[in-house]
Amino acid sequence: MNMPIRAIMEKKRVFGVNPMQRRIFLLLLAFSMGFLVLLIRLLYLQLIASGVLSGAKTGLARGAVSQREHALVLDAGRGHFYFRDASPITGEVGKGLAVFPVGDFRGEQAAASIAQILKINRAAWSAFVDGLKAPKFWTAAYAKRPYLLSPEEAQALAGLKLPFLHVLPVTVRYPENMPAQHVIGFIAEDPDKNERSRQQVGASGLERTFDAYLRGIGQEKAIIYTDGRNNPLQGLGLRISAPDNRYYPLKIITTLDAGMQTIVEEALDEAQVQEGAVVLLDAQNNDVLAMASRPRFNPYSVDPADGKWQNRALSATAPGSIFKTVIAAAALDAHVVQPQEQFFCGGELGKFHFSCWKKNGHGRINFAEAYAESCNIVFANVAERLKPQQIVAAASAFGIGQPIGWAGEQSGKVGTFRQFAGENSGQVFDSKTVVDEGAMVQTAIGQRDVRMTPLQGAFMVSVLLHGKNVNRPRIASEIRYANGLLKEKFPYRRAALAGTPISSAASQELLKDMQKVVATGTGAKLRKSAWKIAGKTGTAQVFSQGKEKTNQWFVGYFPADKPRYIISVLIKNMPKQPANAALHVTGMIVADMAATSKTAIQ
DSSP: OOOOHHHHHHHHHHHSSOHHHHHHHHHHHHHHHHHHHHHHHHHIIIIIITSTTTOOSOSHHHHHHHTTEEEEEEEOOOOEEEOTTSOBSSOEEEEEEEEOSOSSTTOHHHHHHHHHHHTOOHHHHHHHHHTOSSOEEOBOTTOSSBOBOOHHHHHHHHTTOOTTEEEEEEEESSOTTOTTHHHHOOEEEOTTSOGGGOOEEEOSHHHHHTHHHHOOSOOEEEEEEBOTTSOBOTTTOEEEEOOOOSSOSOEEEESOOHHHHHHHHHHHHHTTOSSEEEEEEETTTOBEEEEEEESOOOTTSOOTTTOTTSOGGGSOBOOGGGGHHHHHHHHHHTTSOOTTOEEEEOSBOSSTTOBOSSTTOOEEEEHHHHHHHTOHHHHHHHHTTSOHHHHHHHHHHTTTTSOOSOEEEOTTOOSEEESSTTOOOOBSSOTTOOOOHHHHHHHHTTOTTOBBOHHHHHHHHHHHHHTTOOBOOBSEEEEEOTTSOEEEEOOOOBOOOOSOOOOHHHHHHHHHHHHHHHHTSTTGGGTTOSSOOEEEEEEEEEEETTEEEEEEEEEEEESTTSOOEEEEEEEEEEESOSSOHHHHHHHHHHHHHHHHSSSOOO
16 A cells, blocks of 8 residues: 555654655755865866976976976086196087077068078978978087087178077087097987986096086076967077086096197098097106097997097007016016027027018017017016916006006095096906917917007106105096086095015016107107107007907007106007018107107207
């Protein structure tokens, strides 16, 4: 039996509100909650995401503006390198032509005027702007570095008064034909960062070892804001944004001498050296005064595979007869030979198909003369009197088998800090080599497994001059703030060398024999130099691209009577020929240094 409707309604009122009222209540509650969510979202957008409360320069408001912002980096804010006299190596400042992709930046009429001022083909300019999606400095076709305008070009281009064209100051990190480019190295995008936050980091050379010091605190930018039609906003114009800090970026002061570095670079270029290196050390403290490598490379367009960017001064290669210095020191200290001991060189050893570089031999010759004449037969005979361990010990005492560049603990840093990136250790015997009589004979003349760097070649001479109290070669002396105040110094460090130190008697004998090398031996080409030179020549047989070639060396010191400089010259992969190109380069360097010196020491 059905209950009357009124009774049902009365019954429901007993247990709760009227169903119709309940529906209305729930609907109003839902609307209220939705409105509250929208209100909270609006407050978030207005006060928090926009950065109003926090004072941040990011957020949605900033994002909205950035969509209409065209920014061009004028200076990355990275620290720079300087010669020891504080003149700059990196960071050439000039005027560049900044092109912003706004307004009618592809206009034909403007293109004609710009091409005429820059004295370029109109098609070259069109190709440049056609691919422009972000602001960029005009670059010449052959380079990826900003083109620096002449004063006349800058004035004429500014006079065009085009809204998309601006003549602005720009810092070019690597000037054209920059000296010591392999020493400085290059920067590249950090591969460990995501694409949107990638930054430039040091990839080689001092850029790599000093990267943590060089990273700046912000970029200097030129900014143009545009409207919805991509036209510059009226009244805003072009704005410059830069960090305001008198301490950064930092300055790395190197030990390189600007004048000597130029002399070395010019000597390599004049001699048309395709591959090789030169190291010039201060004979008193082992500071690197000049270091250059060939071939040159473009730091704005580096191909990691071609190896041109590698610093040959720090790369180990076959040393040839300069290694006879190690053999001589080992033999003298082991007392297995005396300087005046007589030998006979007939041109052939009689085994191992081993011969002297002098086809008919040197005849009767003593050990000191054999060093000066670089006699292979005598050194093969002497090596047979030595044990492999004695040769390795002598090599270790000269720094061969370990990095010898400046290293030490730095305040606030964990581990050892090394100034030279990618420095090779060199070696005497390969770990897989069976050191038999044949291996010893080849090792005696710096062949087989022996490897040395040009820096180690110079260091070897320094060990003879200073004994165990020898400094590690240093290439950076201090770091300064942007305002010139000192931040950190790199003091001289004694080299911790393995092996028994070379005796003073052996060192003095070899320094004297090095003078004979130039006076009467294989380095006689340097005999008439403005400064008296002493040293050791070397020619190592190597194979490159399937052809037999030579590494040609000279290591030594000058002036011989009062050493001020140590030099190491390597010319790699030269055609097999009797002339030693390293002697030619050494002669040019010493002649130019003597000519520019206030007092030539004879």
